Amino acid sequence: MTKMISIKDFAFSRRSLLQGAGALVVSAAAPAVGTRKAGAAVSAFGSAVKPKLVPDQLDSFIAITADGRVTAFFGKMDMGQGVDVAISQIVAEELDVKYERVTTQLGDTATSVNQGGASGSTAVQRGGKAMRAIAAEARRVLVEEAAKRLGADANSLVVDDGVVSVKGSPAKKVSYAEILQGKYFNHKLKWNKKYGNSLYSSGVAKPKKTSEYKVVGQSFPRTDIPGKVFGTADMITDVKVPGMVHGRVIHPEKAGTVAKGFDAASIKHIKGARVVHEKNFIGVVADSEWDAIRAAQELKVQWSDGGKPFGEQKDLYNHIRKAKVIAEKMDTSEGDVDAAIKGAAKAIKAEFEWPFQSHASMGPGCAIVDGNPKNPVVWTGSQKPHYTAEGVARMLGMDKDAVRGVWVPGPGCYGRNDAGDAAMQAALLSKAVGKPVRVQGMRHEGIAWDPKGPASIHMARGGVDSRGNVIAYEFISKGFDRQDVRSNESVPGDTLAGQQTGAKLRPRKFWRSPEDTYVFPARKLGWQVIPPFIERYSPLRTSHLRDPLGPQIQFACEQFLDELAEAAGMDPVAFRLKYLKDSRDRDLVKAVAEKAGWKERVGPQKGQGGKTTVSGRGVSYALRNGTRVAVVADVEVDKPSGRVWVRKFTVAHDCGLIINPDALKLCIEGNLVMATSRSIVEEVAFEPDRVTSVDWATYPILETPDAPEAIDIVLINRPDEEATGAGEGATRPISAAIANAIYDATGRRVRRGPMSPEHVKAALA
Amino acid sequence: MAAAKRITLNVNGRPHSITADPDMPLLYALRNSIGLSNPHFGCGLAQCGACTVHVNGKATRSCAFPVGEAQGKKVVTLAGLGTPEKPHPVQKAFVNEQVSQCGYCINGWIMTAAELLAKNPKADDKQIREGLAGLKCRCGTHMAIIRAVKRAAKEMSA
Numbered sequence: 001m002t003k004m005i006s007i008k009d010f011a012f013s014r015r016s017l018l019q020g021a022g023a024l025v026v027s028a029a030a031p032a033v034g035t036r037k038a039g040a041a042v043s044a045f046g047s048a049v050k051p052k053l054v055p056d057q058l059d060s061f062i063a064i065t066a067d068g069r070v071t072a073f074f075g076k077m078d079m080g081q082g083v084d085v086a087i088s089q090i091v092a093e094e095l096d097v098k099y100e101r102v103t104t105q106l107g108d109t110a111t112s113v114n115q116g117g118a119s120g121s122t123a124v125q126r127g128g129k130a131m132r133a134i135a136a137e138a139r140r141v142l143v144e145e146a147a148k149r150l151g152a153d154a155n156s157l158v159v160d161d162g163v164v165s166v167k168g169s170p171a172k173k174v175s176y177a178e179i180l181q182g183k184y185f186n187h188k189l190k191w192n193k194k195y196g197n198s199l200y201s202s203g204v205a206k207p208k209k210t211s212e213y214k215v216v217g218q219s220f221p222r223t224d225i226p227g228k229v230f231g232t233a234d235m236i237t238d239v240k241v242p243g244m245v246h247g248r249v250i251h252p253e254k255a256g257t258v259a260k261g262f263d264a265a266s267i268k269h270i271k272g273a274r275v276v277h278e279k280n281f282i283g284v285v286a287d288s289e290w291d292a293i294r295a296a297q298e299l300k301v302q303w304s305d306g307g308k309p310f311g312e313q314k315d316l317y318n319h320i321r322k323a324k325v326i327a328e329k330m331d332t333s334e335g336d337v338d339a340a341i342k343g344a345a346k347a348i349k350a351e352f353e354w355p356f357q358s359h360a361s362m363g364p365g366c367a368i369v370d371g372n373p374k375n376p377v378v379w380t381g382s383q384k385p386h387y388t389a390e391g392v393a394r395m396l397g398m399d400k401d402a403v404r405g406v407w408v409p410g411p412g413c414y415g416r417n418d419a420g421d422a423a424m425q426a427a428l429l430s431k432a433v434g435k436p437v438r439v440q441g442m443r444h445e446g447i448a449w450d451p452k453g454p455a456s457i458h459m460a461r462g463g464v465d466s467r468g469n470v471i472a473y474e475f476i477s478k479g480f481d482r483q484d485v486r487s488n489e490s491v492p493g494d495t496l497a498g499q500q501t502g503a504k505l506r507p508r509k510f511w512r513s514p515e516d517t518y519v520f521p522a523r524k525l526g527w528q529v530i531p532p533f534i535e536r537y538s539p540l541r542t543s544h545l546r547d548p549l550g551p552q553i554q555f556a557c558e559q560f561l562d563e564l565a566e567a568a569g570m571d572p573v574a575f576r577l578k579y580l581k582d583s584r585d586r587d588l589v590k591a592v593a594e595k596a597g598w599k600e601r602v603g604p605q606k607g608q609g610g611k612t613t614v615s616g617r618g619v620s621y622a623l624r625n626g627t628r629v630a631v632v633a634d635v636e637v638d639k640p641s642g643r644v645w646v647r648k649f650t651v652a653h654d655c656g657l658i659i660n661p662d663a664l665k666l667c668i669e670g671n672l673v674m675a676t677s678r679s680i681v682e683e684v685a686f687e688p689d690r691v692t693s694v695d696w697a698t699y700p701i702l703e704t705p706d707a708p709e710a711i712d713i714v715l716i717n718r719p720d721e722e723a724t725g726a727g728e729g730a731t732r733p734i735s736a737a738i739a740n741a742i743y744d745a746t747g748r749r750v751r752r753g754p755m756s757p758e759h760v761k762a763a764l765a
Numbered sequence: 766m767a768a769a770k771r772i773t774l775n776v777n778g779r780p781h782s783i784t785a786d787p788d789m790p791l792l793y794a795l796r797n798s799i800g801l802s803n804p805h806f807g808c809g810l811a812q813c814g815a816c817t818v819h820v821n822g823k824a825t826r827s828c829a830f831p832v833g834e835a836q837g838k839k840v841v842t843l844a845g846l847g848t849p850e851k852p853h854p855v856q857k858a859f860v861n862e863q864v865s866q867c868g869y870c871i872n873g874w875i876m877t878a879a880e881l882l883a884k885n886p887k888a889d890d891k892q893i894r895e896g897l898a899g900l901k902c903r904c905g906t907h908m909a910i911i912r913a914v915k916r917a918a919k920e921m922s923a
Binding site for chain 1: 786803866868870898906911
């Protein structure tokens with residue numbers, strides 16, 4: 001049941017919160033209310049006034065109530081993979097309290113500092129690392145305080161579930177709750193002066209040795225699942241605030257066109273509906289959601305002539321080939337590739353292609369903005385609410401810290417989807433009508449109008465000497481920018497509403513090359529970026545999509561390495577073991593081969609010629625920001641239809657120290673299935689003047705009949721290595737594992753993604 | 766569009782009287798008029814299932830089902846299917862198998878699976894996969910969903 005959010009709960013400005021305010025009641029787990037005096041001037045331990053919300057204050061991250069409950073305030077988000085559970089585990093571990101005592105609150109700018117939001121699978125890797133150091137420091141100061149009270153040396157004390165006692169004299173004890181009495185720590189931390197993913201705060205305490213871990217490494221269940229399963233939890237789309245009206249934005253069918261005018265009479269029959277037209281932005285508001293939807297559908301808009309900005313889809317890759325290069329870089333240049341290939345016994349080259357893909361979140365972007373100048377708030381499902389709040393403030397013409405951003409779980413966003421666009425649309429509309437406005441997009445806004453994963457081509461060359469050693473490898477990608485709009489919406493110009501009101505796209509002019517530990521005598525890895533089709537307001541603008549550039553680069557480079565293996569007369573697994581330098585990578589490839597029962601072979605298998613459905617298996621490896629994943633895919637290819645089915649994945653996954661094994665497995669499964677969908681199904685379709693992928697019929701994704709029969713996962717736990725991300729790593733090797741399996745089954749390389757029936761049939765022809 | 770009318774709905778066993786355009790999709794009546802926010806808007810085209818409710822026991826995409834047609838029928842939403850104290854076997858299995866991720870699509874899976882297993886508690890792997898075709902999950906939790914529905918089938922056919 002929807003609960004109306006009381007405006008009273010939000011009756012304080014973001015600025016007053018940053019300055020420190022005692023009256024902040026953030027949850028049942030929040031400490032006792034202090035006075036309203038701004039900014040704690042008290043220097044002693046245990047302040048009744050909440051110190052400023054700044055990264056060098058312990059209270060910005062951890063609170064302990066008078067009854068001993070612990071709250072961690074985390075400036076990153078969970079997208080349904082249990083980030084809050086992992087952070088609670090890390091905090092409980094360092095504090096030496098039971099896991100059940102700890103709750104982690106995510107993504108409210110009033111209660112957490114900007115730790116970057118959901119970004120690059122860094123919740124545990126970077127945010128967790130900081131929380132670990134901070135919780136360790138909290139334990140240290142509490143134990144020190146206990147030592148004073150117990151008249152004992154701090155080194156003689158032990159902590160059990162938040163109770164500090166003298167070793168050997170358990171009666172001499174005091175609990176964290178008794179020490180703090182519902183007050184704030186008021187303890188300074190060191191801070192690296194960086195906001196976002198890089199934020200790191202710490203004290204002088206040394207975190208525990210992993211060999212002492214009791215909580216980290218256990219599988220605690222997710223906290224959000226019962227609420228979702230029983231329909232009791234509210235999501236971003238369910239937030240209702242008093243006086244709220246509903247907004248919808250109207251986008252043209254044709255790309256490149258903008259709203260020049262409208263016929264107000266066309267919606268005169270819809271009571272209370274009104275149009276907001278600012279520059280090229282056009283939207284409607286109405287008291288009821290259904291009226292807003294009808295008004296948006298029925299409003300007659302005069303659109304400008306947009307021409308044919310995209311060209312034919314069949315010419316996409318030729319366009320990329322010929323397009324001018326606006327930025328390029330050779331990330332790696334070792335040895336003389338040209339000379340080595342010239343002198344090679346065997347030289348091979350290949351080119352690969354990957355389409356635009358959509359985030360296609362289950363719910364179109366949704367946000368509620370109350371733009372009143374006194375207490376402006378944005379409720380958002382965006383992955384980066386701290387940045388969203390800044391963008392909304394700028395859209396409202398306010399100081400960047402003026403707006404409170406409240407993150408409410410929403411449909412998974414998988415990168416920079418349309419959630420940030422909705423926030424800025426709601427801000428523009430709220431400013432125009434002077435009321436809180438809720439905007440939710442329609443389906444076409446989530447697929448046709450979200451920022452896209454960029455289309456690209458990849459050119460690979462390699463050489464093998466007469467003894468079968470690889471002597472040269474070159475891999476160059478050329479594609480649309482990875483970020484025509486930034487992956488956060490702190491600047492309105494990075495959103496549709498900002499672009500409709502004048503901002504241009506601002507390509508970051510940046511890509512990347514393959515990430516791996518292969519060693520070859522001569523090696524070149526680089527990239528080239530081409531300009532966007534349209535400089536502004538485009539349904540084919542690009543931004544980060546889960547594992548940005550990963551599926552496309554890996555589709556090409558890990559297929560090409562299989563081709564090099566064959567040219568060298570080697571088995572694909574043996575080849576990788578020979579050339580991967582890092583022992584963790586080799587352990588991983590060995591583990592997956594062993595689990596899958598890999599049988600050595602050179603080139604594709606033979607002897608399935610007469611069958612219409614053929615089977616094959618392929619291997620692939622990926623490194624992603626410290627996390628390593630190797631996959632064996634077992635596929636079936638129906639030759640007449642070109643349909644590919646992945647029967648089974650076997651995965652070896654090494655993300656260093658494992659925090660929560662069961663959650664990790666589920667996270668890996670999700671990566672695999674979504675990546676399979678992107679590998680064999682998904683391609684944004686367009687015509688010269690429009691994107692024609694507008695719904696699930698025109699942008700299908702993988703469904704249950706096509707899901708694998710089995711996924712077999714080997715988790716490699718490395719307690720002595722830092723915990724690295726798991727949100728995207730297992731996405732990366734999937735496209736190539738499937739492609740290599742198709743090659744094994746058919747003897748044909750599919751070099752154009754996705755490996756859809758159409759493209760597979762073309763490769764088999 | 767038709768003129769607004771008084772419409773009586775029976776939702777989760779309780780009567781509700783609302784005034785609405787009978788052509789308005791049931792989803793908006795449930796979400797905004799009655800305040801049962803749980804069925805989600807996913808596509809408005811009956812293509813994904815995020816808005817699924819039971820209408821007289823049949824899994825129905827409420828985003829494309831006129832509210833006028835729901836009059837006189839029994840509408841059950843996810844929140845009415847079971848509660849933490851008295852869970853439907855499918856809900857129990859979803860919690861046990863730790864489905865979902867973002868959870869936005871979950872109405873479709875649970876409500877469709879509940880109908881599927883009510884008709885055929887002994888549904889096998891293929892029947893479950895086919896029976897859930899047409900539903901979308903962008904997080905890719907298909908494997909866990911299939912495990913959960915099998916677990917529920919086991920309980921329901923025991």
